[in-house]
Amino acid sequence: MEDLKAAYKTVMDDHFPDEMTITLGGQKLVYKKRAWKINDEGTVIEKGLRYGENPGQEAAMYQLVNGNLVLGECRFIEPGHSLVSGIDENGLIQFGKHPGKINLTDIDNSLNILKYLTDSPAAVIVKHNNPCGAAKASSIYEAFDKAYRADRIAAFGGCAAFNRTVDRETAQLIDNRYLEVVAAPDYDGAAIDILSKKKNLRIVKIERIDSLASFRDFRFVDFKSLIDGGLILQQSPLNIIKTKNDLKPAQCEYKGKVYKIDRLPTEKEYDDLLFGWFVEQGVTSNSVIYVKDGVTTGIGTGEQDRVGVAEIAVYKAYTKYADLLCFDKYGISYKEFELAAARGERSKSDLMDIDAQTKADKGGLAGSAAVSDAFFPFRDGVDVVIKEGATAIVQPGGSIRDFESIEACNEADPKVSMVYTGQRAFRH
Secondary structure (H helix, E strand, O other), X not given: OHHHHHHHHOOOOOOOOOEEEEEEOOEEEEEEEOOEEEEEOOEEEEEOXXXXXXXXXXXXXXXXXXXXXXXXXXXXXXXXXXXXXXXXXXXXXXXXXXXXXXXXXXXXXXXXXXXXXXXXXXXXXXXXXXXXXXXXXXXXXXXXXXXXXXXXXXXXXXXXXXXXXXXXXXXXXXXXXXXXXXXXXXXOHHHHHHHOOOOOOEEEEOHHHHHHHHHOOOEXXXXXXXXXXXXXXXXXXXXXXXXXXXXXXXXXXXXXXXXXXXXXXXXXXXXXXXXXXXXXXXXXXOOEEEXXXXXEEEEEXXXXXXXXXXXXXXXXXXXXXXXXXXHHHHOOOHHHHHHHHHOOOOOHHHHHHHHHHHHHOHHXXXXXXXXXXXXXXXXXXXXXXXXOOOOEEEEOOOOOOHHHHHHHHHHOOOOOEEEEOOOOOOOO
């Protein structure tokens, strides 16, 4: 155990070169390894990544400094447009330790979601490269509060990213929660004073967050290394859904019969469907998520079957909802209350009341919109969604059994709306 604790504190040397050049055809890209001078426990050390995904894994991050790759009709991001890879010492307002790979990839995926949520204040909390809470609101304070309350269990020790300046009130709210990393385009003076009191909180400033919208249509090269030393290169995906006009009412033909969705989404449902589809761009597949009023209410990630991930998202929503009810009323988590009740220190009837309220409210899913990153191969996944009170669904469409999903929505009472994106959003 002591060896493991020491490993977390170790700044590893790495054997990656200071500069890397990649030539594809006649195009040459020059990358420079990113390093930072950080006062690490009294000693100023100039080093790049602390380690990779785990202690013991050497890692390095490179910033593109010269060249621009053009493949087909796709022009990739040019030097000078860096976000995470361009963070220098000035951006590391408070870090204490050199960043590890996960610190930076969590920020990166937060920005991958926030680039679609630029029209209003928004906050995304990411843990292990998956969002555990995302919200948009009229203020950055409200957005963070909603995103955190969406899953305060998973948010513990997470990375919170903001698309607006973090002000005093938001900083005070952050101060009462445990986070590892906070990233924002800027902080007002009072916010820095408040946040810097948490010595283990990494405070990061990324000025280009205020121009995230320009990254929506940028592509980058995604490298996947294989165990035999081979590489798979692919273009990053482009989300073709921009507005509600890009969403098509569910319709298909099966054995000569045309099936159409009976009810179109309301304006509120369209807003949630778009918000959910934008958040979906940063969720590991297979995934199904639920959103309501611009806030994620249940996020199911990384499952092999679609009905299973729809059910997992429901389970998570119920679990988080019960925990929030308990915390709001009694100031402790549901699990703490449950253990105390088992010891006779808390009322079991109070616990049963929380369970009953959670069941009655369907874990906060009633009236939500459901999002699936790929088509539902059978109607069972749609049936799960409808059973929990979702009123609208967005999915790519394209299954030979789409007619079953349409029928499930039309048979529901009240009827459920469904729209297609015509594009899946797999992310592995």
